[in-house]
Amino acid sequence: METRESSQSNEPCPPPPSAAADDAEAAACDLVTVPARQGLEAVDILRRGAGEAMGPVLHDGGCATLGFLVPAGTAAGWDVPGSTCTETDGRGLRLNPEPPVEGSDWLLPPGEADLATDPVVLRRALGEAARLIEAADRCQ
16 A cells, blocks of 8 residues: 655644734634544554654534644645645634634644644644554454
């Protein structure tokens, strides 16, 4: 199975250079959305990782999905089955204590995690999470 490695780095989500002063906190990050079960497994895997940084993580109000903030540009090469990666270019996404999307909340808020999650690391964690879930489902 061929996997594509992202060349994105684990950098903070900077505000767009042309942002107005009141939009200075707007993030230029992409958002990887996954089913909640897989996302929660991935969060556990990332937290157990040896020094792997994890960026802010959102969950929707119905707890059906989790969203991982990743560096801008990740969406262009994202190809992980069962997930989507959306370009935000900072539109409506702010890294502050208030959730950026109505009906969502932070699982891991900015401040506790102020870097975007490295997409290569996230890809590995999501793959491992999918394998764990598949194995657990076969054992039931």
